[in-house]
Amino acid sequence: xxxxxxxxxxxxxxxxxxxxxxxxxxxxxxxxxxxxxxxxxxxxxxxxxxxxxxxxxxxxxxxxxxxxxxxxxxxxx
Numbered sequence: 001x002x003x004x005x006x007x008x009x010x011x012x013x014x015x016x017x018x019x020x021x022x023x024x025x026x027x028x029x030x031x032x033x034x035x036x037x038x039x040x041x042x043x044x045x046x047x048x049x050x051x052x053x054x055x056x057x058x059x060x061x062x063x064x065x066x067x068x069x070x071x072x073x074x075x076x077x
Contacts, residue, residue, distance in 0.1 A: 003061035008068060015068050044071065
């Protein structure tokens with residue numbers, strides 16, 4: 001995830017990949033809000049978190065980067 005985050009940070013339009021430890025007390029409300037039940041859970045948040053999608057793609061850095069770059073592009077090509 002760190003490798004993917006590093007690559008996405010340097011994308012033309014930076015894409016944020018953030019890690020949250022849902023077991024920490026301070027993050028439990030956030031985990032509950034986004035229905036995080038286990039590790040690893042990846043959620044895609046758009047429009048300030050108003051639209052949430054469960055990520056079901058590849059779990060290695062290259063797959064995550066490719067998928068998220070496609071998601072950040074135009075609706076159709």
